[in-house]
Amino acid sequence: MGSLVREWVGFQQFPAATQERLIEFFTKLKQKDMNSLTVVVMGKGGVGKSSTVNSLIGEQVVRVSPFQAEGLRPVMVSRTMGGFTINIIDTPGLVEAGYVNHQALELIKGFLVNRTIDVLLYVDRLDVYRVDELDRQVVQAITQTFGKEIWCKTLLVLTHAQFSPPDDLSYETFSSKRSDSLLRTIRAGSKMGKQQFEDSAIEVVYAENSGRCSKNDKEEKALPNGEAWIPNLVKAITDVATNQKKAIHVDKKMVDGSYSDDKGKKLIPLIIAAQYFVVKMIQGAIRSDVKISGKPL
Ligand SMILES: Nc1nc2c(ncn2[C@@H]2O[C@H](COP(=O)(O)OP(=O)(O)OP(=O)(O)O)[C@@H](O)[C@H]2O)c(=O)[nH]1
Numbered sequence: 435m436g437s438l439v440r441e442w443v444g445f446q447q448f449p450a451a452t453q454e455r456l457i458e459f460f461t462k463l464k465q466k467d468m469n470s471l472t473v474v475v476m477g478k479g480g481v482g483k484s485s486t487v488n489s490l491i492g493e494q495v496v497r498v499s500p501f502q503a504e505g506l507r508p509v510m511v512s513r514t515m516g517g518f519t520i521n522i523i524d525t526p527g528l529v530e531a532g533y534v535n536h537q538a539l540e541l542i543k544g545f546l547v548n549r550t551i552d553v554l555l556y557v558d559r560l561d562v563y564r565v566d567e568l569d570r571q572v573v574q575a576i577t578q579t580f581g582k583e584i585w586c587k588t589l590l591v592l593t594h595a596q597f598s599p600p601d602d603l604s605y606e607t608f609s610s611k612r613s614d615s616l617l618r619t620i621r622a623g624s625k626m627g628k629q630q631f632e633d634s635a636i637e638v639v640y641a642e643n644s645g646r647c648s649k650n651d652k653e654e655k656a657l658p659n660g661e662a663w664i665p666n667l668v669k670a671i672t673d674v675a676t677n678q679k680k681a682i683h684v685d686k687k688m689v690d691g692s693y694s695d696d697k698g699k700k701l702i703p704l705i706i707a708a709q710y711f712v713v714k715m716i717q718g719a720i721r722s723d724v725k726i727s728g729k730p731l
């Protein structure tokens with residue numbers, strides 16, 4: 435399951451301005467004794483997960499397809515440069531054909547066991563108007579598998595960021611409405627309390643993976659506001675990796691039973707004890723009833 439760590443050839447393909455900023459972020463990580471980083475990419479099918487991995491690595495490392503992918507397994511891509519290693523794990527879509535793909539989640543869990551997730555990129559599309567019950571269910575499935583804490587290590591990545599909203603909406607209004615509704619869904623699906631959710635402060639970052647993405651004056655792929663999105667995304671990844679919250683270590687226990695089930699299991703002895711006392715009380719009541727009814731009137 436391991437993946438070969440290769441020299442990061444794609445890095446040289448980035449424009450000089452992007453390279454400079456990425457080196458700055460990786461130096462910051464190394465100063466904090468983080469010589470490697472593991473980023474996991476999850477989300478529904480076809481939202482642009484694999485394309486985002488290719489954009490970040492600067493090479494065509496994982497397969498991108500406009501059509502539904504069948505039975506794909508997670509793939510880890512590792513690249514090293516100047517003593518720093520980045521591992522990016524691309525995963526199969528968690529929603530396909532209108533259902534949460536639990537089989538995909540099982541494969542992801544198995545793949546991640548004994549690994550530590552420094553950052554989760556939860557990917558969706560910017561150019562979609564609604565969130566629905568399935569969005570909530572997919573967040574719930576991730577929470578049940580990896581625990582609520584995963585959301586403190588998450589960035590919400592919105593692809594197709596060069597999209598033009600309908601006439602009556604500005605880009606800023608549309609993107610903030612879209613990100614707000616997705617963040618609300620994450621809060622609902624993860625069952626985080628208001629405070630806990632605010633503490634997790636999930637940042638939203640935009641990505642445009644299309645080859646037709648426009649460029650700024652430094653030749654970097656840019657968002658409609660002119661900002662280079664790849665350095666923005668790497669900066670956000672660095673911030674999440676170094677925030678105060680612990681990285682998510684996926685252990686066997688997490689894989690064997692979902693988080694919520696595990697918490698339920700801890701209650702079993704208490705439930706049995708409570709049942710024992712209730713039965714004893716009922717037995718006692720019956721005995722005293724029998725005694726009373728046995729007495730002559
Ligand atoms: N215009 C545009 N197209 C994109 C973008 N990201 C992905 N696409 C296209 O959307 C389609 C699906 O992209 P993928 O990267 O394969 O999506 P995925 O989430 O990995 O899909 P699965 O692995 O099947 O779940 C492909 O045709 C991509 O070219 C984007 O930011 N902008």
Ligand SMILES: [Mg+2]
Pocket residue numbers: 483484485497498503524525526527
């Ligand atoms: Mg993919």
